[in-house]
Amino acid sequence: MAESSLTDRRPAATGKPRFETLDPATGRPGRSYEGHTPDEALAIARQVRAAFGEWRRTPFPERARLMKEAAAVLRRRQADFAEIMTSEMGKLLADGRAEVEKCAFNCDYFADNAEAFLARRPVDLDGSRAFVTFNPLGTVLAVMPWNFPFWQVFRFAAPTLMAGNTAVLKHASNVPGCALAIESVFREAGFPENVFRTLLIPSAQVKALIDDPSIAAVTLTGSVEAGREVAAAAGAALKKSVLELGGSDAYLVLEDADIAQAAKVCATARMVNGGQSCIAGKRFIAVRQVREAFERALAAEMETYLMGDPRDPGSKLGPMESVKARDQIHEQVRRSVERGARLLTGGTIPDRPGAWYPPTVLTDVRPGMPAHDEEVFGPVAAVIEAKDEADAIRIANEARFGLGSGVLTRDPARGERIAAEELESGMSFVNGNVRSDPRMPFGGVKDSGYGRECSDFGIHEFVNIKSVVVTR
Template sequence: MSDTVTTVNPTTGETLNSYPILSNDAVEDAVQSCHKAFLVWRQTPVEERSEIIKSIGTALRERKEELAELMTDEMGKLLTQSHQEIDLCAAICDYSAGEAPKAFAPEERNIEGGKTGHIYYSPLGIVYGIQPWNFPAYQVVRFSIASLIAGNGVLLKHASNVTGSGQLLQEIYESADLPKGLFQALVISHDQSDNLIGHDLVRGVTLTGSDGAGRKVGAKAAEAVKKTVLELGSNDAYIVLEDADIEAAVQTCVSGRTYNNGETCIAAKRFVVVDAIYDTFRDAFVKAMRNLKPGDPTGDEADIGPMAREDLREELHQQVEDSVGAGAKILCGGEIPIGDGFFYPATVLDNVTPGQPAYDDELFGPVAALIRAKDADDAMRIANDSRFGLGGGIMTTDTDKAIALARDHFDTGMVFINGFGLAIPNMPFGGVKDSGYGREHGGFGMKEFVNVKSIMVMS
C-alpha cells in the first residue's frame, strides 16, 4: 500500500500534489481531539453555534476563487460551476444558521394524568463522513454543516483525487472560528476508514457513493450498531410527455445530463419520451448534445470538461460498448478522443432496453439513454422500472397533472417538474430503494444525528 495520496489534473493528466497518509496513531489522535472538542461544542448554545456556521458561509464566499480553482484542477468541472457550487455551500450555511434555533428548540407536551413531558435534541458525538469527488465542497458541506450545527464533531474521509479540497475546507472552517479539532479532513486508507466506522467514539456514519460502497459501509456500521445515512446514486428518469414544450424540454434535459460533466448522482440519465413526440425530441436532443464543445474547464469556451479520472472514463466507455453490444444504437459520441486529459464526448444512445447498462445501471458521465414509451402510463412504468430511486423529472405544460404523477406514482425521493435541479437548502434531499436512505437539507439533515431525548416529569 502506498503511504501517500496523489492528485492528478484530469484536464492535462499531470500530477498536482501528494499527501501523506496518516499513521494509525495519528488517526487515533484525531479521533480523541475531535471528541475533546465535541465535549465543549455540545454545551455551546445553538445560537452561538449558528453564528459560527454563518461565519463559515462568509469564509467560503471570501475564499471562493481559491477553492473553485482547486476543485476544477482536481476533478475537472467547469470553473463557473465550481463558483456555483460554493455559492450553494454558503447558502446551506446561511439556511442552517437561521433554521437551527427553531429546529432544536425544546418542546413541551402534556402527558395523561396532568403530567409534563419535555423533548430535547441532544448531539450524539462524532459523525464520520465518507464523501465522493464529484462535488468536492458541496458533498462535505452538506453533511458536515448539519452535523456541526446539531452539536456534533465531524471527521471526513474525502475521495483521494480531491484531497486538496478537503484540506482547504478544514482550513476555511477553522478560519471562521470553528473550534480546532471539531472538523478534520483525514487522509487515510480504506482499512483505516473501516476501523473508524467501528470506533467507540464514532456515533454515526454517512456516505455518498455507489450502492456497492453503501452496502459495505452500511453493513459495517450496522455490525457496530451505528446509525447511517446513505446517498447512493441513481439512474434518474426524465419523462417527456406529449404536451411538453419540446425546445424547453431539450434544453433542460441536455443541461440535466451534462452539468458537472455528467458526473452527478441526481443527474438526468434516462430520457423516457412518449411515442407521439419521440422522433421530434430525439432529433433536437441529439443535435444539442452533438453541439456541446469539450475543452479546458478554466476557460470561457468549453461546454463540458474532462471526466475526473481515467479509470472512470474507461468504465463509462465499457458501459456504452456493452449497451451497444446488447442492441443500443449510438446517435452521437461514444468514442474516446485522442489527446491529453480524460475527456469523453456527450453521447446519446437510442434503442435502450432492459438488460443494458444504459437502462439498468448508473452511467456516471455525459451519456444519455433514450427510451421510447407508448404513453404517459407506460413512461411512468419505465421510470419506476429501476432499482434506484433518487430523483426524476417530468416535462409537461400541465403542472397539476405532473404534481399528481410525482406525488402518487414516481417512486423516488425527489422529482423536478419542467426543470433540472441539484440541491435546494430548504428542500429535503435523498432517495429510496438502492439510492439509499435518510435525508439531508430542509431541516431534516440537522436531525439525522441527534438523540431525541424524552424527559417525563411524573409528579
Template sequence: MLLKSINPANVNFIKSYESDTKEIIYKKIEQTHTAWLSWKHTPFNERAKLLNQLAEVLQSRKNELATLMAQEMGKPVKQGIIEMEKCAAVCMYYADNASGFLSDQIIETDAQKSFVTFQPIGVVLAIMPWNFPFWQVFRFLAPALAAGNCGVLKHASNVPGCALVIEEMVKHAGFPKHVFQTLLAGSEEVDAMIENPLIKAVTLTGSTQAGIKVAQKAGSVLKKTVLELGGSDAYIILEDADLELAATTCTDSRLINSGQSCIAAKRFIVIESVAEKFTELMLQKMKTKYMGDPLNEQTDVGPQARVDLRNELHEQVQRSIQAGAKCILGGKLPEGDNAFYPPTILTQVTKGMPAHDDELFGPVAAIITARNEADAIRIANESMFGLGGAVFTKDAIIGESIAATQLEAGSCFVNSMVKSDPRLPFGGIKQSGYGRELGMFGMYEFVNIKTIFVK
C-alpha cells in the first residue's frame, strides 16, 4: 500500500511512501519496547537535556516544517511557524517541570512510611490527525518521553512527510535509538497495533467515530486510552459584551487552521438584542480575511486538507440552508482543482440543522440567537460535544461563574478564544472524549500511580 502526499491547494501529487507491513510494524514496536527497558531508568536531568535539545531542533527548522505542513495539508505558513514554536515550548515546559510533577508524594498513614510514586508504563501508541500534524504529536510525545515512556506514532495517511520528519528530529536531538518511531500505515492496521501486547496504552486525537472504534478495541484488551475527539465549541455573547472584542476573537477562532480545529469556535450564540450588531461586525471582519496559497505569508485561510473533506463541509452547509439557514457570506465552491472553501457565515441557524447539531470542520460560522443568558447556556449545553466553550461579557464575575459552573465542556474561557496551553490540562467530555493531555494532569494519564506502604 502506498501513502500519498497531495497538495490540497492544487491537488498536485507530491510524493508517495511505501507503508509498513504488519511484520515491520510489530518489529518496530518490539524495538521501541526494548529501548524502553533502558529509557525508563534514564535520570530526569538527562531526559530534560534531550527535550531541550529537541526544542532547539524544532526552532531551527520551523520555517522548513511550516512549508511542509502547507504543502501536505494546506496550513497557512504563518500559522505553521506558530505551531512549531508551540511544539518547542511544550518540550521545554516538560523539561522544566516533569521532575516536580513525578516526584514521590508522601502520604501520612499508620505505616512507618507510605508514599505514592509515579512509574512509566511502557510503549504508548499515538494515533494522530492531520490538522495540527506536529502539535498534536508533540503534546503527547513531550510528556510521554519526560515520564520515561516510549512512543510509536500512527499518523494520518495524508501527512506521511510530517510523520517521518518527527522521528528524524527525535533522533537528531540525541534521544536513544528507537525511543520513538513512526509507523507508516493506514487505519486498517490500527487494530493489530492496539492488540500488540507490547503496546501499553493508546492516545487518539480524531473524530468521535474513530474514538469509539479505538475505545472498543482497546477495551477488549484492557488498555488505557485518552481520547480527544470532535467539538462544536459554543461562544456565548451576552448583552453587555464588548462586541468589537467578541467579533474579532470569534472570527480569529473560527478561521484558525482554515477552520479545521476541534476547538475552533463553531457556534456563536448571541443574545437577540445584540445579535444584529454582532453579526454585522463579524461579517466585516470575515470579509477582510485573505484566502489563497498557504505558502503566501499574507494568507489567512488556506485550502481544506482534502477535496473530499471540503465537499462534505459544503454538503453540510447546503443542507443547513435548505432547512432554513441564511447564508450571508461565502457558501460557494471555488472554481478549479483545489480543496478551498471560503469563509462562510450562516444566520438563522436552529436545531435540526447540521450547522447547529454537527461539527462543521471548516471556515463556517453558525450564528444562533438566544432570548437571554439562560437560553444561551441551554443552547450551548444541548450539544453532544463538550470540548471547549467561551463567554463574552464585561462582568468578569458573571463570566467566570458561567464558565466554571454552567458550561459543559473541558475548557471554558472568558473574553478569549479557547486554546491549548502546555501548562493547562486539555480534553473534553461527552462525545468529545475523555482523559486529559498537557499540564500536570496530562502526565498522570500514562504512568503507574503506585502506592508504597512500608510497615
C-alpha cells in the first residue's frame, strides 16, 4: 500500500520543514513548499476544533449546498488539479481528470444522502419515546497517501463534513501541492473558515496531534506499518480510528472462465494507477487446466500498456511515484526470480531518466517469494497455479491481506457464491475488477485494516451513535 506518512524533511532556516517535489517522469525538481512547525500545527488543529461548535449546528441543507459547491469547484478546476497530480506523483493526466470527477460525484452523493443516512431511527420501547440519533464527534485527523491524492481525501472528507465534523488533513510528503489545492476547494466553495485545514508536517508530528484534545478521531490510508503506529497512538488516547491499509488482491481464474475476457479484466485490475493501488489485482490464481493459456493471454494484455509521457492522451502507463519505489519493485521481482519464479514479460529497468518500470508478469510464483507473500506496489502481476476451486480459495485466503478479491467464471451463480461466502476480503467482484464507489462500503479485514469508508456505513464511522429515551 502507498505510504501515507511523511518523510522527515530538513528544516529551513526558519525552523520550518520544507517539502520538495520531483517530477517522477523526468526526475527534475518541482516546487518547494514551506511546512508547519509543531506549534503551528497544534494551533491550527485547535482552531479547527473551535470551528466545530458552529459547524455541527449548521443545518443539513446548508451543509449540502456548500458540498455541492465544492463539487462545482472540482469540476471547474479539473484540468489544474489533474496537472498537479501528474507533476507530483506521475499520474496519467487523463486518470487525474477522472479522479477529480469521481471526487465531485462523491461530494454530490453525500450532499444528497447524508441527512437521510443520519436521520433519527425510532425504536419501539414499551411505550416510551425512544430513538437512536447520530451526532458528530468533533475534529477528525486524516493521514492520507499519494497514490490517489484527491480521491482518498474526498472519500473521507465529504461524509465527515456532512456529518457535522470538522477535519484536518496530513497528506503525503510528495504531494504538498495536492494537499493545499484540496484545502482551497473548500475555501473557494464557501465553507466556514477552519472547517477543513491542511497541515504540511512530517510524520514525527502525527502522534502529538492524535494525543491533543483537539482531535477526536483519526483515519489513515497507507501502509501496514503506518497503520500500526496510528492505531497504537489512537488506542492509547482512546480515540476512534479507521484504517485502510495494504492489499494483495487475489483473482481466481476458474476452469470455466472465458480466458480472453479474464485476461482483460485481470490486466485492467493489475494496471489501475500503474499498479500503484491498494485494490489493484496482484495475485492471479489460475486452476491448473487453464493456467498456461491464461498466463499467455495475461502477458499479451499487459504488453499493451506501453510506457509514455503521462501528459500524452495515448499513454497507458506513466512512471512510478519515485525512483526509490521503482527500485523496491524491481528488487521484489529480482528476488522472486532468484527463488524460482519465471519472467514472462517485463522485469527490466529502462535506460531513461525518471521512475519508469514496464508491465511485468511472473509465473510459477510460490510461497517464500516476494511476489507471493508481499504487496508489490507497481505493474507486476503474479500468476499462481491452483489444483481446483477449493485450492484456489485456500491460496487466496492464506494471504495476510484482505482488501479486495475477484472471481472469473462463466457461471455467475458460482462466482457469486465464492465471492459472497468464501473469500476473506472486504470487497469481492465477479467478472470485473475491484473498484471503489461512494455508494458501496470500502475497506478490508486482516492486515488490510478495519472500519469502512463510503456509503451509509462510512458516514457512521465518525458519529456518536446515541440512544435517547424519553419517559412521559
